[in-house]
Amino acid sequence: xxxxxxxxxxxxxxxxxxxxxxxxxxxxxxVVCCGRRWGKTMLGTVAAMRGRGQGTGALxxxxxxxxxxxxxxxxxxxxxxxxxxxxxxxxxxxxxxxMITYSGGGRVEMRxxxxxxxxxxxxxxxxxxxxxxxxxxxxSWDQILRPALADKQGWAMFISTxxxxxxxxxxxxxxxxxxxxxxxxxxxxxxxxxxxPEGEIDASRRDMADEDFDQEYGAxxxxxxxxxxKGLSGNRPFFLRSMPANIExxxxxxxxxxxxxxxxxxxxxxxxxMASGTVWIRSAWLSESGSSDEWREEAVRCKRDYGANxxxxxxxxxxxxxxxxxxxxxxxxxTADVATRIGEMISLVRRKAIFFDSAGPGVVALYNxxxxxxxxxxxxxxxxxxxxxxxxCYLVSELVNPRHIEYPAKVxxxxxxxxxxxxxxx
Numbered sequence: 001x002x003x004x005x006x007x008x009x010x011x012x013x014x015x016x017x018x019x020x021x022x023x024x025x026x027x028x029x030x031v032v033c034c035g036r037r038w039g040k041t042m043l044g045t046v047a048a049m050r051g052r053g054q055g056t057g058a059l060x061x062x063x064x065x066x067x068x069x070x071x072x073x074x075x076x077x078x079x080x081x082x083x084x085x086x087x088x089x090x091x092x093x094x095x096x097x098x099m100i101t102y103s104g105g106g107r108v109e110m111r112x113x114x115x116x117x118x119x120x121x122x123x124x125x126x127x128x129x130x131x132x133x134x135x136x137x138x139x140s141w142d143q144i145l146r147p148a149l150a151d152k153q154g155w156a157m158f159i160s161t162x163x164x165x166x167x168x169x170x171x172x173x174x175x176x177x178x179x180x181x182x183x184x185x186x187x188x189x190x191x192x193x194x195x196x197p198e199g200e201i202d203a204s205r206r207d208m209a210d211e212d213f214d215q216e217y218g219a220x221x222x223x224x225x226x227x228x229x230k231g232l233s234g235n236r237p238f239f240l241r242s243m244p245a246n247i248e249x250x251x252x253x254x255x256x257x258x259x260x261x262x263x264x265x266x267x268x269x270x271x272x273x274m275a276s277g278t279v280w281i282r283s284a285w286l287s288e289s290g291s292s293d294e295w296r297e298e299a300v301r302c303k304r305d306y307g308a309n310x311x312x313x314x315x316x317x318x319x320x321x322x323x324x325x326x327x328x329x330x331x332x333x334x335t336a337d338v339a340t341r342i343g344e345m346i347s348l349v350r351r352k353a354i355f356f357d358s359a360g361p362g363v364v365a366l367y368n369x370x371x372x373x374x375x376x377x378x379x380x381x382x383x384x385x386x387x388x389x390x391x392x393c394y395l396v397s398e399l400v401n402p403r404h405i406e407y408p409a410k411v412x413x414x415x416x417x418x419x420x421x422x423x424x425x426x
Contacts, residue, residue, distance in 0.1 A: 013084060016195065018188050019043045027184030028052065031133075031158045031175040033168075035190030035217040040159040044129040045080045048108050051127055052155040058106035059088075062126030067111045067145065069135040074098070074112045077131050081108055113140055120144045126154045133158040134168035139262065141171075162221045164372030165233065169221050190217040228342060231349040233371040239349075240367050243280055243357035250275045251402070253310035254302050255334060255395030256324075257387050258317045260290030267391040268295065269366065270302035273399040279354045281395075282306050284362035284388050292320065300327055312394040332403065334394030341393035344400045354396070366392060 015023055019039055022032060023046060034040050048064045051057025058064045066081070068074035081100055085091040090103025098110035111120050117140040125148045130136060141156075149156065160168055175185035191201050205213050214220040221233075232239055249272030257267045265288045271281040283306065285298045302308040311324050312334035324331040335341050348354035356367045366388045373389055 013042060013046065015039075015043065015046060016193060018186070018192050019046075022184075022186055023047065023050070025184050026052075027181060028153075029156050029158075029175065029183045031168075031172050031183065031185045033160060033162055033172055033185070033187045033219050033221070035188070035192075035219040036161060037196055038188050038190050038193045038219070039195075040161075041077055041080050041131070044077060044131060044157060044159050045084055047157045048081065048127070048129050049084070056126045056152075056155060058100070058108045059102055059104060061104045061106045063106065063124060064108045065111050065120070065122060065125055065128040065145070065148075066108055066131060067113065067120055067128060067136065067140070068131040069113050069115075071112050071114075073132050073135075074110050077129070078110050081110075113137065117144050122148055124151055125149050126152050128154065128156045130156065130158045130160075133160040133171075134163035134166060135160070138167035162215055162219060164227070165221060165368035166372050169368065172221070187219050189219050227371065228373045229345060229349050229370050231352075232367065236367075238352065239354065240356045240358050240364065242359045243282065243355070247274065247280060249273060249280065249307070251309075251399065252307045253312065253395060253398060254299050254308045254329075255312050255391035255393065255398075256295065256299060256317070257314040257391045257394070258292060258295050258320065259288070259387055262288045265387045266290070266292075266295045267387040268298040268302065269388055269391040269395050270306045270308050271392070271395055271399070272306065272308075277353055279348055279396060279399050281354070281356045281363060281366070281392060282360045283357075284360070284366035284392070286362065286365075286388055292323075296320070296324060296327060299324065299329065303328065310398060312398045314390060314394065334390075335397040335401075341397050344397050345393055348396065348400070362388070 016039060019042070022030060022043060032040060032043065044066070047057075048066055049057050049059050051060060051062050051064070056062045066074070066077050068077060078098060082093055085093065085100050088102065092101050094101065099107055101107040109122070111122075113119055113136055115137070117137050120140055121144055125145070128145050128149065130141065130145070133141075145156070148154070158168070158171065162168065172185050172187070175183035178184075190196060191198070201217060204217060208216070227233060252270070252272030255269045259265045259267070265286045268285045269281065270283040271279060273279050283302060287294055299308070299311055308329070310330035312332060313320060313324065315333045315336055318333060321331045321333070345354070356363050358364060369386065369389055370392070373386065
Protein backbone atom coordinates (compact mmCIF):
# COMPACT_ATOMS: atom_id res chain seq x y z
CA UNK A 1 0.00 0.00 0.00
CA UNK A 2 1.47 3.33 -1.05
CA UNK A 3 1.48 6.02 1.61
CA UNK A 4 -0.20 9.25 0.69
CA UNK A 5 2.03 12.30 0.38
CA UNK A 6 1.61 14.63 3.33
CA UNK A 7 -0.43 17.74 2.74
CA UNK A 8 1.62 20.91 3.15
CA UNK A 9 -0.32 23.83 4.57
CA UNK A 10 1.18 27.28 3.96
CA UNK A 11 -0.16 30.40 5.62
CA UNK A 12 0.54 33.62 3.75
CA UNK A 13 0.47 37.05 5.43
CA UNK A 14 -3.02 38.45 6.09
CA UNK A 15 -4.28 41.17 3.79
CA UNK A 16 -6.37 44.18 4.79
CA UNK A 17 -9.89 44.60 3.42
CA UNK A 18 -9.20 46.32 0.09
CA UNK A 19 -6.20 44.06 -0.60
CA UNK A 20 -8.42 40.99 -0.08
CA UNK A 21 -11.03 42.44 -2.46
CA UNK A 22 -8.43 42.65 -5.23
CA UNK A 23 -6.80 39.30 -4.46
CA UNK A 24 -10.15 37.46 -4.68
CA UNK A 25 -11.34 39.14 -7.86
CA UNK A 26 -11.25 36.71 -10.84
CA UNK A 27 -9.99 39.30 -13.40
CA UNK A 28 -7.01 38.09 -15.38
CA UNK A 29 -5.38 41.52 -15.59
CA UNK A 30 -5.56 43.75 -12.51
CA VAL A 31 -4.57 47.44 -12.48
CA VAL A 32 -4.06 48.75 -8.96
CA CYS A 33 -3.47 52.50 -8.52
CA CYS A 34 -2.61 53.24 -4.92
CA GLY A 35 -0.88 55.71 -2.64
CA ARG A 36 2.45 55.17 -0.92
CA ARG A 37 2.43 52.56 1.87
CA TRP A 38 -1.05 51.37 0.97
CA GLY A 39 0.37 47.85 0.82
CA LYS A 40 0.95 47.24 -2.89
CA THR A 41 4.16 45.25 -2.35
CA MET A 42 2.51 42.83 0.06
CA LEU A 43 -0.42 42.40 -2.33
CA GLY A 44 2.03 41.69 -5.16
CA THR A 45 3.91 39.18 -3.01
CA VAL A 46 0.75 37.22 -2.23
CA ALA A 47 -0.27 37.33 -5.91
CA ALA A 48 3.14 36.06 -7.05
CA MET A 49 3.00 33.12 -4.64
CA ARG A 50 -0.70 32.26 -4.80
CA GLY A 51 -1.41 33.29 -8.38
CA ARG A 52 -4.79 33.81 -9.94
CA GLY A 53 -6.03 30.25 -9.82
CA GLN A 54 -4.96 26.62 -9.57
CA GLY A 55 -1.45 26.12 -10.90
CA THR A 56 -0.68 29.74 -11.69
CA GLY A 57 1.22 30.85 -8.60
CA ALA A 58 4.82 30.06 -7.70
CA LEU A 59 3.67 27.81 -4.83
CA UNK A 60 1.74 25.61 -7.25
CA UNK A 61 4.35 25.25 -9.98
CA UNK A 62 4.02 28.55 -11.86
CA UNK A 63 6.82 30.63 -13.35
CA UNK A 64 6.33 34.22 -12.18
CA UNK A 65 8.22 37.38 -13.05
CA UNK A 66 8.42 40.30 -10.62
CA UNK A 67 9.30 43.32 -12.76
CA UNK A 68 10.49 46.68 -11.42
CA UNK A 69 11.94 49.81 -13.07
CA UNK A 70 15.20 49.87 -11.08
CA UNK A 71 17.33 47.60 -8.90
CA UNK A 72 16.43 49.65 -5.82
CA UNK A 73 12.71 49.18 -6.42
CA UNK A 74 13.17 45.49 -7.21
CA UNK A 75 15.03 45.02 -3.92
CA UNK A 76 11.98 46.14 -1.95
CA UNK A 77 9.87 43.40 -3.54
CA UNK A 78 12.74 40.94 -3.09
CA UNK A 79 12.89 41.71 0.64
CA UNK A 80 9.17 40.94 1.04
CA UNK A 81 9.38 37.72 -0.98
CA UNK A 82 12.39 36.32 0.87
CA UNK A 83 10.87 37.15 4.27
CA UNK A 84 7.55 35.51 3.44
CA UNK A 85 9.25 32.48 1.83
CA UNK A 86 11.70 31.85 4.68
CA UNK A 87 9.39 29.57 6.77
CA UNK A 88 8.09 27.63 3.76
CA UNK A 89 9.55 24.08 3.60
CA UNK A 90 11.47 23.46 0.39
CA UNK A 91 11.80 27.15 -0.55
CA UNK A 92 15.29 28.02 -1.80
CA UNK A 93 16.64 31.52 -2.22
CA UNK A 94 19.11 31.95 -5.11
CA UNK A 95 20.84 35.22 -4.28
CA UNK A 96 23.01 35.46 -7.41
CA UNK A 97 20.00 35.07 -9.71
CA UNK A 98 17.51 36.87 -7.45
CA MET A 99 15.15 33.93 -7.75
CA ILE A 100 13.18 31.86 -5.26
CA THR A 101 12.22 28.28 -6.11
CA TYR A 102 9.62 26.16 -4.33
CA SER A 103 9.16 22.42 -3.81
CA GLY A 104 6.29 22.24 -6.32
CA GLY A 105 8.58 23.34 -9.15
CA GLY A 106 7.44 26.98 -9.27
CA ARG A 107 9.61 30.05 -8.97
CA VAL A 108 9.59 33.84 -8.73
CA GLU A 109 12.25 35.67 -10.74
CA MET A 110 13.12 39.30 -10.12
CA ARG A 111 13.66 41.32 -13.29
CA UNK A 112 14.78 44.96 -13.62
CA UNK A 113 13.88 46.99 -16.69
CA UNK A 114 16.50 49.71 -16.27
CA UNK A 115 14.95 51.63 -19.17
CA UNK A 116 15.62 48.70 -21.55
CA UNK A 117 12.46 46.61 -22.10
CA UNK A 118 14.47 43.84 -23.80
CA UNK A 119 15.94 43.02 -20.36
CA UNK A 120 12.56 41.48 -19.53
CA UNK A 121 12.34 38.84 -22.25
CA UNK A 122 11.33 35.36 -21.11
CA UNK A 123 9.01 32.74 -22.57
CA UNK A 124 6.21 30.79 -20.97
CA UNK A 125 5.18 32.92 -18.01
CA UNK A 126 2.28 31.96 -15.76
CA UNK A 127 2.08 35.42 -14.26
CA UNK A 128 3.80 38.75 -13.82
CA UNK A 129 3.74 41.44 -11.16
CA UNK A 130 4.64 44.87 -12.55
CA UNK A 131 5.83 46.86 -9.55
CA UNK A 132 5.65 50.67 -9.92
CA UNK A 133 4.22 50.02 -13.36
CA UNK A 134 3.80 53.73 -14.12
CA UNK A 135 7.60 54.09 -14.17
CA UNK A 136 8.08 51.26 -16.66
CA UNK A 137 8.12 51.75 -20.42
CA UNK A 138 4.84 50.98 -22.17
CA UNK A 139 6.76 48.70 -24.56
CA SER A 140 7.82 46.52 -21.64
CA TRP A 141 4.23 45.41 -21.24
CA ASP A 142 2.85 45.73 -24.74
CA GLN A 143 5.67 44.11 -26.72
CA ILE A 144 7.62 42.01 -24.20
CA LEU A 145 5.59 40.79 -21.22
CA ARG A 146 2.12 40.48 -22.74
CA PRO A 147 3.27 38.07 -25.48
CA ALA A 148 5.17 36.02 -22.86
CA LEU A 149 1.85 35.27 -21.13
CA ALA A 150 0.06 34.08 -24.25
CA ASP A 151 0.90 30.37 -24.40
CA LYS A 152 -0.11 29.72 -20.77
CA GLN A 153 -2.84 32.36 -20.67
CA GLY A 154 -0.99 33.92 -17.78
CA TRP A 155 -2.15 36.75 -15.55
CA ALA A 156 -0.72 40.18 -14.73
CA MET A 157 -1.00 42.57 -11.80
CA PHE A 158 0.02 46.21 -12.28
CA ILE A 159 0.68 47.89 -8.94
CA SER A 160 1.75 51.52 -8.88
CA THR A 161 1.48 55.00 -7.52
CA UNK A 162 0.30 57.19 -10.44
CA UNK A 163 2.88 59.15 -12.41
CA UNK A 164 1.01 61.81 -14.32
CA UNK A 165 -1.12 61.01 -17.38
CA UNK A 166 1.15 58.42 -18.94
CA UNK A 167 0.44 54.92 -20.28
CA UNK A 168 -0.49 53.65 -16.80
CA UNK A 169 -3.35 56.16 -16.77
CA UNK A 170 -4.52 54.89 -20.18
CA UNK A 171 -4.26 51.31 -18.91
CA UNK A 172 -6.26 52.15 -15.79
CA UNK A 173 -9.00 53.89 -17.79
CA UNK A 174 -9.25 50.95 -20.18
CA UNK A 175 -9.45 48.44 -17.32
CA UNK A 176 -12.05 50.53 -15.50
CA UNK A 177 -14.38 50.51 -18.50
CA UNK A 178 -13.79 46.86 -19.50
CA UNK A 179 -17.08 44.94 -19.58
CA UNK A 180 -15.67 41.47 -20.29
CA UNK A 181 -14.36 40.70 -16.81
CA UNK A 182 -10.86 40.21 -18.21
CA UNK A 183 -9.60 43.47 -16.73
CA UNK A 184 -10.18 45.05 -13.34
CA UNK A 185 -9.18 48.45 -11.94
CA UNK A 186 -8.89 49.71 -8.36
CA UNK A 187 -7.81 53.06 -6.88
CA UNK A 188 -7.00 53.40 -3.19
CA UNK A 189 -5.33 56.23 -1.23
CA UNK A 190 -2.77 55.58 1.48
CA UNK A 191 -5.28 56.18 4.28
CA UNK A 192 -7.27 53.14 3.14
CA UNK A 193 -4.54 51.06 4.83
CA UNK A 194 -5.76 50.65 8.44
CA UNK A 195 -2.20 50.04 9.67
CA UNK A 196 -0.93 53.53 8.78
CA PRO A 197 -1.33 55.99 11.69
CA GLU A 198 -3.47 59.00 10.79
CA GLY A 199 -0.90 61.33 12.32
CA GLU A 200 1.74 60.06 9.89
CA ILE A 201 -0.45 60.97 6.93
CA ASP A 202 -1.23 64.42 8.39
CA ALA A 203 2.49 65.06 8.86
CA SER A 204 3.18 64.20 5.22
CA ARG A 205 0.36 66.49 4.11
CA ARG A 206 1.97 69.41 5.94
CA ASP A 207 5.42 68.71 4.49
CA MET A 208 4.44 68.30 0.83
CA ALA A 209 3.01 70.48 -1.92
CA ASP A 210 -0.70 69.81 -2.43
CA GLU A 211 -0.30 68.26 -5.88
CA ASP A 212 2.56 66.03 -4.70
CA PHE A 213 0.56 64.82 -1.71
CA ASP A 214 -2.53 64.17 -3.82
CA GLN A 215 -0.51 62.08 -6.26
CA GLU A 216 1.76 60.20 -3.87
CA TYR A 217 -0.72 59.60 -1.03
CA GLY A 218 -4.10 60.26 -2.61
CA ALA A 219 -3.36 58.08 -5.68
CA UNK A 220 -4.73 60.90 -7.83
CA UNK A 221 -4.06 61.06 -11.56
CA UNK A 222 -5.27 64.67 -11.73
CA UNK A 223 -2.50 65.92 -9.46
CA UNK A 224 0.84 66.13 -11.25
CA UNK A 225 3.87 66.73 -9.08
CA UNK A 226 6.22 69.13 -10.82
CA UNK A 227 3.67 69.73 -13.57
CA UNK A 228 4.58 72.50 -16.00
CA UNK A 229 1.04 73.14 -17.27
CA LYS A 230 -0.63 72.77 -13.87
CA GLY A 231 -3.99 74.19 -14.84
CA LEU A 232 -4.69 71.50 -17.43
CA SER A 233 -4.76 68.39 -15.25
CA GLY A 234 -7.24 69.74 -12.72
CA ASN A 235 -9.62 71.30 -15.28
CA ARG A 236 -10.03 68.67 -17.99
CA PRO A 237 -13.73 69.36 -18.70
CA PHE A 238 -12.99 73.06 -19.22
CA PHE A 239 -9.97 72.80 -21.53
CA LEU A 240 -10.77 69.49 -23.24
CA ARG A 241 -14.10 69.83 -25.03
CA SER A 242 -15.74 69.44 -28.40
CA MET A 243 -15.13 72.44 -30.65
CA PRO A 244 -18.41 74.21 -31.56
CA ALA A 245 -19.27 74.23 -35.25
CA ASN A 246 -19.64 78.02 -35.41
CA ILE A 247 -16.10 78.85 -34.25
CA GLU A 248 -14.21 81.05 -36.73
CA UNK A 249 -10.41 80.98 -36.68
CA UNK A 250 -8.53 84.02 -37.92
CA UNK A 251 -5.30 82.09 -38.55
CA UNK A 252 -4.44 78.38 -38.62
CA UNK A 253 -1.27 76.35 -38.94
CA UNK A 254 0.72 73.33 -37.86
CA UNK A 255 3.63 72.66 -35.53
CA UNK A 256 5.97 69.89 -36.75
CA UNK A 257 8.71 67.72 -35.26
CA UNK A 258 10.23 64.86 -37.25
CA UNK A 259 11.58 61.61 -35.79
CA UNK A 260 12.31 58.09 -36.95
CA UNK A 261 11.94 55.88 -33.85
CA UNK A 262 9.43 55.03 -31.13
CA UNK A 263 11.54 57.08 -28.72
CA UNK A 264 11.55 60.09 -31.06
CA UNK A 265 8.49 60.08 -33.30
CA UNK A 266 7.28 62.36 -36.06
CA UNK A 267 4.59 64.77 -34.91
CA UNK A 268 2.20 67.21 -36.57
CA UNK A 269 -0.21 69.28 -34.48
CA UNK A 270 -2.84 71.53 -36.08
CA UNK A 271 -4.73 74.43 -34.56
CA UNK A 272 -5.74 78.03 -34.95
CA UNK A 273 -6.37 81.35 -33.22
CA MET A 274 -9.64 83.25 -33.03
CA ALA A 275 -9.72 87.02 -33.48
CA SER A 276 -10.09 87.28 -29.69
CA GLY A 277 -6.76 85.51 -29.19
CA THR A 278 -8.26 82.22 -28.01
CA VAL A 279 -6.47 79.17 -29.43
CA TRP A 280 -8.06 75.85 -30.46
CA ILE A 281 -5.98 72.67 -30.91
CA ARG A 282 -7.73 70.51 -33.51
CA SER A 283 -5.53 67.55 -34.44
CA ALA A 284 -2.43 65.72 -33.21
CA TRP A 285 -0.58 63.07 -35.23
CA LEU A 286 2.31 60.82 -34.21
CA SER A 287 4.21 58.24 -36.27
CA GLU A 288 7.35 56.16 -35.79
CA SER A 289 7.57 55.13 -39.45
CA GLY A 290 10.39 57.57 -40.17
CA SER A 291 8.81 58.61 -43.46
CA SER A 292 9.22 62.32 -44.15
CA ASP A 293 6.71 61.94 -46.99
CA GLU A 294 4.00 60.81 -44.52
CA TRP A 295 4.98 63.66 -42.22
CA ARG A 296 4.55 66.27 -44.94
CA GLU A 297 1.33 64.63 -46.17
CA GLU A 298 -0.16 64.91 -42.70
CA ALA A 299 0.57 68.65 -42.82
CA VAL A 300 -1.18 68.80 -46.21
CA ARG A 301 -4.19 67.01 -44.71
CA CYS A 302 -4.32 69.66 -41.99
CA LYS A 303 -4.26 72.35 -44.68
CA ARG A 304 -7.14 70.66 -46.46
CA ASP A 305 -9.27 69.85 -43.39
CA TYR A 306 -8.47 72.77 -41.07
CA GLY A 307 -7.18 75.55 -43.30
CA ALA A 308 -3.62 75.43 -41.93
CA ASN A 309 -1.46 77.86 -43.89
CA UNK A 310 1.76 78.11 -41.90
CA UNK A 311 4.17 75.51 -40.53
CA UNK A 312 6.66 75.89 -37.71
CA UNK A 313 9.24 73.15 -37.67
CA UNK A 314 11.88 71.92 -35.22
CA UNK A 315 15.21 73.59 -36.02
CA UNK A 316 16.92 70.23 -36.58
CA UNK A 317 14.68 69.73 -39.63
CA UNK A 318 15.60 73.00 -41.39
CA UNK A 319 16.47 71.06 -44.54
CA UNK A 320 12.75 70.23 -44.91
CA UNK A 321 11.58 73.86 -45.01
CA UNK A 322 11.73 74.23 -48.80
CA UNK A 323 9.74 71.03 -49.33
CA UNK A 324 7.09 72.14 -46.85
CA UNK A 325 6.93 75.64 -48.35
CA UNK A 326 6.42 74.06 -51.78
CA UNK A 327 3.25 72.49 -50.37
CA UNK A 328 1.87 76.00 -49.92
CA UNK A 329 2.84 76.73 -46.30
CA UNK A 330 4.53 79.73 -44.76
CA UNK A 331 7.33 77.50 -43.45
CA UNK A 332 9.98 78.46 -40.93
CA UNK A 333 11.83 77.16 -37.91
CA UNK A 334 9.89 77.12 -34.66
CA THR A 335 10.86 79.25 -31.66
CA ALA A 336 14.18 77.83 -30.48
CA ASP A 337 14.08 78.76 -26.80
CA VAL A 338 12.28 76.08 -24.76
CA ALA A 339 11.53 78.44 -21.87
CA THR A 340 9.87 80.91 -24.27
CA ARG A 341 7.68 78.21 -25.83
CA ILE A 342 6.65 76.87 -22.45
CA GLY A 343 5.98 80.38 -21.13
CA GLU A 344 3.66 81.19 -24.03
CA MET A 345 1.67 78.00 -23.45
CA ILE A 346 1.49 78.61 -19.69
CA SER A 347 0.19 82.12 -20.35
CA LEU A 348 -2.69 80.77 -22.46
CA VAL A 349 -3.56 78.17 -19.82
CA ARG A 350 -3.57 80.75 -17.04
CA ARG A 351 -5.79 83.06 -19.08
CA LYS A 352 -7.98 80.07 -20.00
CA ALA A 353 -7.48 81.06 -23.63
CA ILE A 354 -6.65 77.66 -25.11
CA PHE A 355 -8.96 74.71 -25.79
CA PHE A 356 -8.43 71.19 -27.11
CA ASP A 357 -11.02 69.68 -29.42
CA SER A 358 -11.83 66.34 -27.76
CA ALA A 359 -13.24 65.07 -31.06
CA GLY A 360 -10.05 65.82 -32.99
CA PRO A 361 -7.79 62.90 -33.94
CA GLY A 362 -5.04 62.35 -31.37
CA VAL A 363 -6.00 65.40 -29.32
CA VAL A 364 -6.92 63.57 -26.09
CA ALA A 365 -3.59 61.71 -26.08
CA LEU A 366 -1.76 65.02 -26.65
CA TYR A 367 -3.71 66.59 -23.79
CA ASN A 368 -2.66 63.76 -21.46
CA UNK A 369 0.98 64.22 -22.39
CA UNK A 370 0.73 67.97 -21.74
CA UNK A 371 -0.70 67.19 -18.30
CA UNK A 372 2.20 64.81 -17.68
CA UNK A 373 4.88 67.25 -18.92
CA UNK A 374 6.86 68.03 -15.78
CA UNK A 375 10.14 68.97 -14.16
CA UNK A 376 12.27 66.61 -12.09
CA UNK A 377 13.45 67.28 -8.54
CA UNK A 378 16.31 69.40 -9.92
CA UNK A 379 13.90 71.57 -11.90
CA UNK A 380 14.84 70.18 -15.31
CA UNK A 381 12.17 69.48 -17.91
CA UNK A 382 11.69 65.72 -18.30
CA UNK A 383 11.83 65.22 -22.06
CA UNK A 384 10.16 61.84 -22.54
CA UNK A 385 7.43 61.08 -25.09
CA UNK A 386 7.25 64.80 -25.84
CA UNK A 387 7.38 64.99 -29.64
CA UNK A 388 3.79 66.18 -30.02
CA UNK A 389 4.28 68.45 -27.00
CA UNK A 390 7.16 70.13 -28.84
CA UNK A 391 5.02 70.38 -31.98
CA UNK A 392 2.08 72.02 -30.21
CA CYS A 393 4.42 74.49 -28.53
CA TYR A 394 5.89 75.47 -31.93
CA LEU A 395 2.33 76.01 -33.17
CA VAL A 396 1.20 78.00 -30.15
CA SER A 397 4.32 80.18 -30.18
CA GLU A 398 3.56 81.26 -33.76
CA LEU A 399 -0.11 81.86 -33.00
CA VAL A 400 0.77 84.02 -30.00
CA ASN A 401 3.69 85.89 -31.58
CA PRO A 402 3.34 85.65 -35.39
CA ARG A 403 6.26 86.41 -37.66
CA HIS A 404 6.15 87.87 -41.20
CA ILE A 405 8.22 85.97 -43.75
CA GLU A 406 9.13 86.99 -47.28
CA TYR A 407 9.17 84.23 -49.90
CA PRO A 408 10.52 84.02 -53.45
CA ALA A 409 7.82 84.85 -56.02
CA LYS A 410 7.43 81.20 -57.13
CA VAL A 411 6.78 79.91 -53.61
CA UNK A 412 4.61 82.92 -52.78
CA UNK A 413 2.42 82.20 -55.80
CA UNK A 414 2.06 78.54 -54.83
CA UNK A 415 1.13 79.57 -51.29
CA UNK A 416 -1.50 82.04 -52.47
CA UNK A 417 -3.10 79.45 -54.74
CA UNK A 418 -3.24 76.73 -52.06
CA UNK A 419 -4.41 79.07 -49.29
CA UNK A 420 -7.90 79.51 -50.69
CA UNK A 421 -9.48 77.28 -48.05
CA UNK A 422 -13.17 76.53 -47.83
CA UNK A 423 -14.55 74.80 -44.76
CA UNK A 424 -15.49 71.18 -45.64
CA UNK A 425 -19.13 70.15 -45.49
CA UNK A 426 -19.96 68.17 -42.35
